[in-house]
Amino acid sequence: MSESGSEASKVAKKREYNRNAQRVFRQRRKEHLSKLEAAQRELNSFQGEEVERLRQENQLLAQENEALKATYGSQANSPGPSITPVELRASPSGYVNYVAPPAGYLGPATANASYIPVAGPSGLPPPTSTPMSSASTDPSNLVVVVPFNISEIRQSLHQMFAPILEIPVISNPQTHLATLAALEPTLPPPLKPTPLQLSTPHHAYIDMIPSPSLRNQLITVGPANSNSFLTEACTIACDIEDTGQMIVWGEDWLNDFSWEFSPVIFERWGNFVLGPEWIQRANFWRRQRGAPLLPTYD
Structure with a gap:
């Protein structure tokens, strides 16, 4: 080629x-x-x-x-329920004075309203439709209450109970109970541990609920139920985002009468964790703002 x-x-x-x-x-x-x-x-x-x-x-x-x-109701546009001094006298209180605001204080009063610490008999106040004296229905005598910030309550509780939230303490039941007992003198009456708390291992978040009866009930129903209730309803203790299922009315958040759980919580936990007194308290607050009352149970 x-x-x-x-x-x-x-x-x-x-x-x-x-x-x-x-x-x-x-x-x-x-x-x-x-x-x-x-x-x-x-x-x-x-x-x-x-x-x-x-x-x-x-x-x-x-x-x-x-x-x-x-x-x-709209919490943004409305300050909350208005309560007369007569109703304040009838509001139940389960403890006496301590360092925090006195029992029964439900918010700032108007200039003409009398501040009345609650020390009256237990039980619920009458419905707002019940006739009262002209003084009690005078707008100048009304005490206006607003919802307290749940995150502020949680912050205060975590500061009080900081020693039992340390990892070595919270992970060891016996150390937890011993630390709780040592912490008892520094706590206000609603948070002082009950005998059941000091003798039964439980989650530390239960200790931060300012209601002795509710703490005992949560320990009684066991860890699974108590943990679910805490995360669903009682976010004043759990370090999680508020679920909106609990309102604390007024500044005296240590008074459990000022707490109002939602209808959803009563449907799930009523008569198991929450006794009849809790739905009565919820209905008291619902009555003040004209909301439908929840059905009661024994």
Whole structure:
């Protein structure tokens, strides 16, 4: 074969190689574009479904928000229930004075209202429709209460109980009980440990509930039930975001009469963890703001 023929053959082979390479490149590019288009269609479909899901979720939340406003009233626009001194006298109180605000203090009073520490008989005040004296229905005698900030309560409790929240203490039941006993003299009466607390291993968050009867009941129902109740209802102790299932009315958060649990909590925990007195307290606060009363149980 001549030299010129050999050169022409090389050129022809090179051209054929280039054509094949270009063909393969075009094919691969086409396949790649097809995959990208399919992925984009799938992404668009997913985004559309996600947008629709979020729209429906937003609609449900808006409906739930309206229902809560209808039940509890708008805390943003309304300071809360107004209570007369007569009703304050009838509000039950389970303890006497301590370093914190005195028992029965339910918020700032107007200039003409008399501040009345609660030391009266236990039981519920009469409904607001019950006739009262003209002085008790005078707006100048009303005491206005507002919900207390749950996170502030939690912060105060965690400061009080810091020694038992240390990892070496909280992880050892016997050390926990011994530390709790040593802490007892520094605690206000509603938080002083009961004999059951000092003798039965339990979660440290139970110690931070300012209600001796509720603490005992949570220990009695066992760890699984008590842990669920704490995270669902009693976020004043748990270091988690507030679930909105508990309102503390007024500044005296150590007085458990000022607590109001939601209807959802009573449906799940009523008559098991929460006795009849808790639903009576809830109805007291619901009555003040004109909300429907919850059914009672024995």
